[in-house]
Amino acid sequence: MRRAALLGFLSVALLVLGGVVPLSASASSSFTAGQYAATITGSSALGNEVISTEGGAIECKGSYHAELQEASASLLIAPTYTNCKAFGFAEATVTNSGCGYRLHLGEEVSEDNFKSTFDVFCEAGSAIKVAAGACEMEIGPQSGLNSVALVNKTLASPADITFDPEVTGIAYKVLKDAFLCPFNGTGSKTGATFNAATPITLAVTGTYLDMG
DSSP states (O other): OHHHHHHHHHHHHHHHHTTOOOGGGSOOOOEEESSSSEEEEEEEOTTTEEEEETTEEEEEEEEEEEEESSOBSEEEEEEEEEEEEETTEEEEEEEOTTEEEEEEEEEEEETTEEEEEEEEEEOTTOOEEEEETTEEEEEOOEEEEEEEEEEEETTSSSOEEEEEOEEEEEEEEEEEEOTTOOSSSSEEEEEEEEEESSOEEEEETTBOEEEO
């Protein structure tokens, strides 16, 4: 019995010394900052990000804000959109009061490259609302949308993170489909996408923002 126990102990020791550690023992990945509370900001030019729907594209100038109180596996980003155009109209408004994008940090697929699932988070009774001409639609809360690419920009000074939305299957509702609107009727729809031509940088002034 003692011989069997000793052999078992030696086997575990060899695994540890050889660097073979069960994946379940690894720590969960988290968003971290050099100091807390950290205020995270970012911006994106008009036309860089596109939300595509049955009725056409929505494009805006975007600015982003998030607060990180401690290391966390998720990050809630509040976007503000200005200078918008949508559905073929040169002017549009996108109102997202009470809504934001929640990133859930997932696996590290290669060095400094992570995946994240994407939620549209909204407070009760809120939605992201888009109006252009006589057309209106809204994007309500939904979770578990497909992955977003996140990259640690470790060579930046200070280090920051970029996120690259490639989100598909977004549900939305057309509220008004009047004169010159390109929708095929009102009601609930799905299949909208959210993409960016270049990744969006998120940073904390004066200190680093990291994942790991």
